[in-house]
Amino acid sequence: MYGNDFSAPNGAPDDASGGLLGEVEAAEAELRAAAARGRCVGPAPDEDLAAYFTEVVDAEQKIEPRDWMPDAYRRTLIRQIAQHAHSEIIGMQPEGNWISRAPSLKRKAILLAKVQDEAGHGLYLYAAAETLGISRDELVQLLLDGRQKYSSIFNYPTLSWADVGAIGWLVDGAAIVNQVPLCRCSYGPYARAMIRVCKEESFHQRQGYEILHTLAHGTPAQQAMAQDAVDRWWYPSLAMFGPPDGDSTHSAQSMAWKIKRFSNDDLRQRFVDMCVQQAGILGLRIPDEDLRWNDERQAYDYTQPDYDELMQVISGNGPCNRERMAHRRAAHADGNWVREAAAAYAAKRAGQKETVAA
Numbered sequence: 001m002y003g004n005d006f007s008a009p010n011g012a013p014d015d016a017s018g019g020l021l022g023e024v025e026a027a028e029a030e031l032r033a034a035a036a037r038g039r040c041v042g043p044a045p046d047e048d049l050a051a052y053f054t055e056v057v058d059a060e061q062k063i064e065p066r067d068w069m070p071d072a073y074r075r076t077l078i079r080q081i082a083q084h085a086h087s088e089i090i091g092m093q094p095e096g097n098w099i100s101r102a103p104s105l106k107r108k109a110i111l112l113a114k115v116q117d118e119a120g121h122g123l124y125l126y127a128a129a130e131t132l133g134i135s136r137d138e139l140v141q142l143l144l145d146g147r148q149k150y151s152s153i154f155n156y157p158t159l160s161w162a163d164v165g166a167i168g169w170l171v172d173g174a175a176i177v178n179q180v181p182l183c184r185c186s187y188g189p190y191a192r193a194m195i196r197v198c199k200e201e202s203f204h205q206r207q208g209y210e211i212l213h214t215l216a217h218g219t220p221a222q223q224a225m226a227q228d229a230v231d232r233w234w235y236p237s238l239a240m241f242g243p244p245d246g247d248s249t250h251s252a253q254s255m256a257w258k259i260k261r262f263s264n265d266d267l268r269q270r271f272v273d274m275c276v277q278q279a280g281i282l283g284l285r286i287p288d289e290d291l292r293w294n295d296e297r298q299a300y301d302y303t304q305p306d307y308d309e310l311m312q313v314i315s316g317n318g319p320c321n322r323e324r325m326a327h328r329r330a331a332h333a334d335g336n337w338v339r340e341a342a343a344a345y346a347a348k349r350a351g352q353k354e355t356v357a358a
Helices: 019-037 049-058 071-090 092-096 105-130 136-144 161-184 188-216 220-239 251-256 264-282 307-317 321-334 336-357
Strands: 292-294 299-301
Touching (some): 071 136, 071 251, 092 105, 092 161, 092 321, 105 136, 105 188, 136 321, 161 188, 161 220, 161 264, 188 220, 188 264, 220 264, 220 307, 307 321
Antiparallel strands (some): 292 299
16 A cells, blocks of 8 residues: 555554554543543533533543633634644645655655645644634634744755655654644544544654655665755754743643643653654664763653744744745635635525525
């Protein structure tokens, strides 16, 4: 099958024996179990709604769109889910321009399928955000106006075919580490969307890993291309987890509400520990001279990414910020006729139904 047509070496990401994909399956089982045992008894008419909200969250049950929730909880979810959705849509660009240049028909088909998956993820997530009372049109306009963000990682260029492999292994790998805990998010629509997204992302990570594995075991030129891609994408991938815990604006409250389950630094450490083992199988070097095992912590010590650079990219000054947004605005404008046609058709159908009813 495309995307899984090679014998995965030991240490390949997300093998069938468990790992992150196993955690997704466990989260899905927990969702089903929570639904089967029922919700907390609803609040009495005179009961404190905030207390009931806390009871539901503490009981590891899900807040649903019909439930009362604090305004700050709703705003936090809209911000986070929208940024996630925007990232999936903008994230189609760095790889999309390699579809026609992929080295074989099989590689083209795999990459095309992946980019299509990313579009689908964006649609799942926009739909989840809409359950919070904001329309998709509003969300898109907030992005186009620069009032909402997308992941900083997509503001870096893809310079070679090996970059597609590095994005799959490192960028999608970091995304999975970050997103698997969201399968246990306290907000039901987001948690359910993430179950499907993470299952599909696990294939994307394997595809990138296989590309790099092929290049790293190929000619010297291919090996050099693979190493160059890893060198350029390693630190931007580490920065995907956000600023250090001490500088993170939203993490503490999000963790209290069980939107997030782990801190930025905990997730970053997990990603490093995972990648070091996989890099050894790939035969590629993590570009960090200070990377070494720490017996006391039972984890790897590593060099932190450049957080000043991260803030610059988030502020719009990355290598490809302007290019990415110009492309997104142009695509939105080019698709206006489709939206107008759909709206006209919907109005026509509604008029026909009114006529029949009369």
